[in-house]
Structure formats: C-alpha cells, structure tokens
Amino acid sequence: MSDTTVGIIGYGYWGPNLVRNFAGAAGCRVKWVSDFSADRLAIAKKQFSFLSVTQDYLDLINDPEVDAIVIATPVFSHFKLGKEALNAGKHVLIEKPLTSSVADAEELKNLAEQKALLLMVDHTFLYTGAVQKIKNLVDTDEIGALQYLDSSRINLGLFQPDINVLWDLAPHDISILSYINSEIPVSVNATGISHTHNGIENVAYLTLNFQSNFIAHFNCSWSSPVKIRSMLIGGDKKMIVFNDLEPSEKVRVYDTGYEMKTVEEKHRILVDYRVGDIYIPKVNPREALAGMAADFIGCIGTGNKPVSNIDLAIYVVKVLEAAQKSIKDNGREVKI
Ligand SMILES: NC(=O)c1ccc[n+]([C@@H]2O[C@H](COP(=O)([O-])OP(=O)(O)OC[C@H]3O[C@@H](n4cnc5c(N)ncnc54)[C@H](O)[C@@H]3O)[C@@H](O)[C@H]2O)c1
Missing domain, CATH: 3.30.360.10 (Dihydrodipicolinate Reductase; domain 2)
Known part of the structure; x- marks a missing residue:
C-alpha cells in the first residue's frame, strides 16, 4: 500500500510538533505545510527541507495527491477548514477542541460519515x-x-x-x-x-x-x-x-x-x-503525538475507530x- 500523503495547515506553536510526528509515522508522507505567515513558512522549510510550503491552504485541499489534512489553526477556523477539506474528499485531523459549537461539530461528523472519511481530533493526552x-x-x-x-x-x-x-x-x-x-x-x-x-x-x-x-x-x-x-x-x-x-x-x-x-x-x-x-x-x-499520528494514519488504512474518536470530541465540545x-x-x- 502506498503512503498516506498529508498536508498540514497552521505552523504556529503546535504545527511543528505535528509535522515532526507525522513525518516520523510509518506509512505517512508529509507533503505540504500552509501558514498565512511567510516567516513561519521559512522556518518550516529550514526545519524540514522536504516540505512544500504555501500561504494558500487551498493548494493542499485541491492537491489530488493529498489524502489527509491536519488542521492546527485557531479554534474559530476549524469548522470552515474542516468542512472544505471533507468536501474535497480528504480525511481530516483537527486540533482540540473540534469546533467552537456543538452544531458545527455535529455537521462535520455527519459530513465525514456521508463521505466515508475519517474525522478525528487530536486529544493528545x-x-x-x-x-x-x-x-x-x-x-x-x-x-x-x-x-x-x-x-x-x-x-x-x-x-x-x-x-x-x-x-x-x-x-x-x-x-x-x-x-x-x-x-x-x-x-x-x-x-x-x-x-x-x-x-x-x-x-x-x-x-x-x-x-x-x-x-x-x-x-x-x-x-x-x-x-x-x-x-x-x-x-x-x-x-x-x-x-x-x-x-x-x-x-x-x-x-x-x-x-x-x-x-x-x-x-x-x-x-x-x-x-x-x-x-x-x-x-x-513514547511521545504522545507519535501515538496519535500512528492512530490517525492506521485508522485511515483500516477503517477502525481511533482512540480519540469523533464522539469523544463532540462530548468535549x-x-x-x-x-x-x-x-x-x-x-x-x-x-x-
Ligand atoms: N494538543 C495539544 O496539546 C495542543 C497544544 C497547543 C495547541 N493546540 C491546538 O492547536 C491549534 C493551534 O494552536 P497554536 O497554539 O499552534 O496557535 P498559533 O496561533 O500559534 O498558530 C496558528 C497558526 O495557524 C496559521 N493559520 C491560521 N489560519 C490559517 C489558514 N486558514 N491557512 C494557513 N494558516 C493559517 C496562523 O498564521 C498561525 O501561524 C489550536 O486548536 C490549539 O488548541 C493543541
């Protein structure tokens, strides 16, 4: 089976930890990082020379090579980015908390179910x-x-x-x-x-x-x-x-x-x-994020329910x- 190709949106405080752990996960290739900030992208490129970087997150979402999108942006943007990624047929991992309202969280869950895509939240602990x-x-x-x-x-x-x-x-x-x-x-x-x-x-x-x-x-x-x-x-x-x-x-x-x-x-x-x-x-x-990344990539392949599953994420919201x-x-x- 070919590697799962991942694009990560948001390279602020938490994004670099996600890039490092997804890059180290078996069966996973991190292709893209997107951030509004050119300075953050320059740092990303310096830290991980294999990355393609862009200020426009649509480059990731519209890339047919990308199987999964990881969202590490502020909470208010999770719903919009998650919805766009699911609508483009990508599996999605969103940083905690899933969304800023229960209605948005349930809409994302339903969309993921309709499209048979994995939607998971990084509850790292x-x-x-x-x-x-x-x-x-x-x-x-x-x-x-x-x-x-x-x-x-x-x-x-x-x-x-x-x-x-x-x-x-x-x-x-x-x-x-x-x-x-x-x-x-x-x-x-x-x-x-x-x-x-x-x-x-x-x-x-x-x-x-x-x-x-x-x-x-x-x-x-x-x-x-x-x-x-x-x-x-x-x-x-x-x-x-x-x-x-x-x-x-x-x-x-x-x-x-x-x-x-x-x-x-x-x-x-x-x-x-x-x-x-x-x-x-x-x-x-073991570093928790390594386990989280492995669970996300593994469950895309198997269709199993991850430890940090969507119902748990909705309970949190x-x-x-x-x-x-x-x-x-x-x-x-x-x-x-
Ligand atoms: N799991 C954990 O333990 C943990 C720890 C810290 C933060 N987080 C979560 O991670 C998320 C991000 O937190 P942070 O502290 O890294 O925030 P941050 O503000 O440091 O970084 C967010 C980055 O996203 C970029 N961004 C925002 N919208 C974008 C878009 N549409 N396209 C491209 N780039 C965009 C911003 O330019 C910024 O660099 C939050 O949901 C937070 O709760 C989780």
Whole structure:
C-alpha cells in the first residue's frame, strides 16, 4: 500500500510538533505545510527541507495527491477548514477542541460519515503512557468504583484572543475524563472571571454532575504564578495522583480509602480510614503525538475507530458549550 500523503495547515506553536510526528509515522508522507505567515513558512522549510510550503491552504485541499489534512489553526477556523477539506474528499485531523459549537461539530461528523472519511481530533493526552495506565487501572477495577476526579491545570498562560481558558485548557481534562469514565455527565456548573478588557475569562472553575455517585471538577487558569498539572482520581478501593510535571513518576496509586462504621447514634459519623502503600506503575515513555499520528494514519488504512474518536470530541465540545452558558449565567446548572 502506498503512503498516506498529508498536508498540514497552521505552523504556529503546535504545527511543528505535528509535522515532526507525522513525518516520523510509518506509512505517512508529509507533503505540504500552509501558514498565512511567510516567516513561519521559512522556518518550516529550514526545519524540514522536504516540505512544500504555501500561504494558500487551498493548494493542499485541491492537491489530488493529498489524502489527509491536519488542521492546527485557531479554534474559530476549524469548522470552515474542516468542512472544505471533507468536501474535497480528504480525511481530516483537527486540533482540540473540534469546533467552537456543538452544531458545527455535529455537521462535520455527519459530513465525514456521508463521505466515508475519517474525522478525528487530536486529544493528545489520550495517547500518553500515563493516561493509558490510568485507564487500565480503572478498567481492571484496581481503584474500584469511581467517586471523583479533580484536576488543576494552571500556569501563567498565553491569553488567547478568541477563546476563554476553559476552551483552551479543559479539553485535555474533559477528554481524559471521557476516556476513563464512560458515564455521561447530566449537567455542568461553571464560574469564571475576566481580568482583561475583552471579557474573555482567564480563570474558571468547572464542575460536571453525574447521575451516579461521581463528580468531576476542573480548575483552569492562565493567571497562576506556578505551573500545576495535577489530577486526583478517587475510587472506592484506591486513589490515583497524576502529576504530569513529574519527569517519569507521573502516576502514583495510593492504597488509601475509608469506610463508614455503622453507629447507633443518628447524628454521628464514624469513619475507618485506611492508609496503605503507595506504588508507582511504569508508564510507556513514547511521545504522545507519535501515538496519535500512528492512530490517525492506521485508522485511515483500516477503517477502525481511533482512540480519540469523533464522539469523544463532540462530548468535549458539548461540555464546553454548556460551561460557557453557565459562566454567563453566574454558575447556573446547565443540562447537557
Ligand atoms: N494538543 C495539544 O496539546 C495542543 C497544544 C497547543 C495547541 N493546540 C491546538 O492547536 C491549534 C493551534 O494552536 P497554536 O497554539 O499552534 O496557535 P498559533 O496561533 O500559534 O498558530 C496558528 C497558526 O495557524 C496559521 N493559520 C491560521 N489560519 C490559517 C489558514 N486558514 N491557512 C494557513 N494558516 C493559517 C496562523 O498564521 C498561525 O501561524 C489550536 O486548536 C490549539 O488548541 C493543541
């Protein structure tokens, strides 16, 4: 079988990582990079001399040699570029988040289905060794029934001109949650604040409510003096701490728990605590984007569903859209 030929639109911050990983993926050839900026294209050409470069993305979309388009541009442009690429018969990979509305996301999904093309979103974290390990710990019932997930993703971040901090950072957390817990949230509550003149929230808190006994909470900020990337996942048997800033020991499993004692008196709660061993599982050190690129190229060939599949990507946009409504309504509960 011949190589899948790829064209990449957007060579800003993230684009170079995509070019490097697609160029290294088996069965893949990166032919084109497009960016509005001639300076960015000059850098691309210097870094990867085999590339053809253009300021007009239509050169990629109209090239009959190109099988797949990768879109690494700001979120507001994802829908238009994705639609044009699908209409031209190309498989499409879009950077997270898929689109800036659920309606647009569903239109792209339907279009891809009609044309029997693969539409996938780069939810990079799903391909990290750490998240793969966490999923395995949940799936094998090592930590028991899930009770909570609590994540902090905060640093002195780049203020985005078109999207708030949840649209920028929370796709990582929502996609991880969706990957490890198949239960769909029933509603969200979100609050946030903007400290700039454009009203775009730079600090936000998002809670996802579920039918079961499980709750998830995300703290996202571009205004923190320190960088924190930590996630706590509690089960009724064990608990996980995922610290993505740890170079190798990212996942720790705590044999920690508690049980309620039955007591005669109605207004007293007696709790039996258990604090046991902590162990650090080995995680696959492979670069996540290499796994993501391999999954996209592989699924074009096989027709299989990728790990980061379109339904998961739409779930992420649904949560973000509901969170946006909740923030604008002072934290009111918004059904999903
Ligand atoms: N998966 C991850 O971990 C991760 C990390 C960072 C960014 N991202 C995502 O990647 C996307 C891009 O983010 P970024 O930080 O690289 O943005 P960026 O602003 O640094 O770069 C975007 C580039 O796209 C170019 N561009 C925009 N529209 C274009 C068009 N129609 N044709 C050609 N070029 C065009 C711009 O000139 C710019 O150079 C966003 O969706 C973001 O959420 C994902």
